[in-house]
Amino acid sequence: MYNRSLFIKNLMYKKFKINVSEINLNTNLTLLKEHHSWLKDLNSQSLQQANRNLLTGFKNFFEGRGSYPTKKRKKNNNYSFQVPQNYQINLTSSKIYLPKIGWIKIVLHRDFLDKEFIENNLVTKGVNGEVILDQKLNRKFNILKTLTVSRTSAGRYHISLLIDDHVPEPKLVEFDSETTVGIDVGIKSFAVLSTGEVIENPKFLKKSLMKLKKLQRNVSKKQKGSKNRKKAIVKLAKQHQLINNQRNDFQHKVTIRIIRENQAVAVENLNVKGLIKNHKLAQAISDVGWSEFIRKLIYKAEWYGKTILRIGRFDASSKICNVCGYKKDDLTLKIREWECPDCKTFHDRDLNASINIKKIALNNLSTAGTAGRACGLMNISSGNEARSLSVFS
Ligand SMILES: [Zn+2]
Incomplete structure (x- = not known):
């Protein structure tokens, strides 16, 4: 998706001096699905996220923070995709639900959610005595951000979850x-x-x-x-x-x-x-x-x-x-x-x-x-x- 969108952006600019927007790219994704039905098996939001990442790359380039976006290559062994919404994590029996994939067993290597968040059911719910984090419950508090699934070159899968704990930045400590x-x-x-x-x-x-x-x-x-x-x-x-x-x-x-x-x-x-x-x-x-x-x-x-x-x-x-x-x-x-x-x-x-x-x-x-x-x-x-x-x- 990323490479395809990069190709479109480069081509449209080269030929017609048109700056393709994120909305254009996402519209194109809908058309692509008609031609390649296997794309329907994937989470649309993950595909759209690839477009967003590409445009962030362009923004960083034009603001002097990075190099011009280039094709992602298979041999770089840097595989990942993002899930912005609709994920769930069963904190009791260590399972994760990803849209279009379903429930998978995971190893939770540490507590990542504040006890207070769980006690007050801010983003979790109880189902049959098990605690389940549900991203859909997030709307009010905006604690859970994007989830990223990545694979290392050794073939291990990792999931990282970006969380806003709402703790303000500390004041600077004096020093001598x-x-x-x-x-x-x-x-x-x-x-x-x-x-x-x-x-x-x-x-x-x-x-x-x-x-x-x-x-x-x-x-x-x-x-x-x-x-x-x-x-x-x-x-x-x-x-x-x-x-x-x-x-x-x-x-x-x-x-x-x-x-x-x-x-x-x-x-x-x-x-x-x-x-x-x-x-x-x-x-x-x-x-x-x-x-x-x-x-x-x-x-x-x-x-x-x-x-x-x-x-x-x-x-x-x-x-x-x-x-x-x-x-x-x-x-x-x-x-x-x-x-x-x-x-x-x-x-x-x-x-x-x-x-x-x-x-x-x-x-x-x-x-x-x-x-x-x-x-x-x-x-x-x-x-x-x-x-x-x-x-x-
Ligand atoms: Zn001396």
């Missing part, structure tokens, strides 16, 4: 030097905090990565197109999934703790794409999933009214002595520890960097004034970004 922490992305360890705490990469992740390499070799050894190769590919996909889950779990635990323990967090804006081009660092950086870690940190800060201070990318955070300000220009990536020639302080490279990140972030903030404090997320440009990668040469 005492309650701010700086974090440096570690290369040997996962991260180093300005408090001196070192967060190690979890051991299970290393083990899983080693197994991944073995499974990758297994795939390449098997003959192309053979049954055994297909089996090996499925095993590999499952291992990827396991690593993804393990990494996510680890990142959730670390980010929530950092956000709870501090009122503000200072981090460096890393050019992850630039780093990955450097092969020695590629494994290390992509393994730790730094940008995903920052993303989790940012949205959790929003939940609790905490502030994320972001400083520009530059080489100074590791090269400057955090005690006296001496700049060690000949510090290469290989040097993990160094003594300041000026004040004789002995530095662990990453710890020194994390202390500097915190100092620079707070410093820039006091020079920039407190006007930006209300936004909760600040990008403080350092002005010398051109030298950002010299640390890694």
Whole structure:
């Protein structure tokens, strides 16, 4: 549906300079059903949602937030569809009802509905002693949003449900030097905090990565197109999934703790794409999933009214002595520890960097004034970004 609508939009604009609207696309869907009756077996709202997603893609492109919409390809293994309305979930016996599909057994991995919502029957009803969430009951309170069904490359199906819990955004918590922490992305360890705490990469992740390499070799050894190769590919996909889950779990635990323990967090804006081009660092950086870690940190800060201070990318955070300000220009990536020639302080490279990140972030903030404090997320440009990668040469 998405690809078909994209084709129509592109064609109509190219030939007739006509901007096809969502209503036009949905009308076209009705006509399509006459020609392809199998489309009638699918939930119309899910098909219409594909049109809506496409137009959102165009809107994002024209407003400078994304690239021009392109065809979705089967090989990308990114399958999903959305159900905006008329779904039900049996919370007692773990089943879900999807229009045109019917009831299916599911595993509910956590309570997602506020107890109060259930107690007051806001979106649930009791049927034969079982609690059933019904999207149709939603009209008054607007709690339940779109439901998405997706399939991973390992062939597992997930359902996610967007919920508006009607809890207002928290007020921003005040912070100062005492309650701010700086974090440096570690290369040997996962991260180093300005408090001196070192967060190690979890051991299970290393083990899983080693197994991944073995499974990758297994795939390449098997003959192309053979049954055994297909089996090996499925095993590999499952291992990827396991690593993804393990990494996510680890990142959730670390980010929530950092956000709870501090009122503000200072981090460096890393050019992850630039780093990955450097092969020695590629494994290390992509393994730790730094940008995903920052993303989790940012949205959790929003939940609790905490502030994320972001400083520009530059080489100074590791090269400057955090005690006296001496700049060690000949510090290469290989040097993990160094003594300041000026004040004789002995530095662990990453710890020194994390202390500097915190100092620079707070410093820039006091020079920039407190006007930006209300936004909760600040990008403080350092002005010398051109030298950002010299640390890694
Ligand atoms: Zn010094």
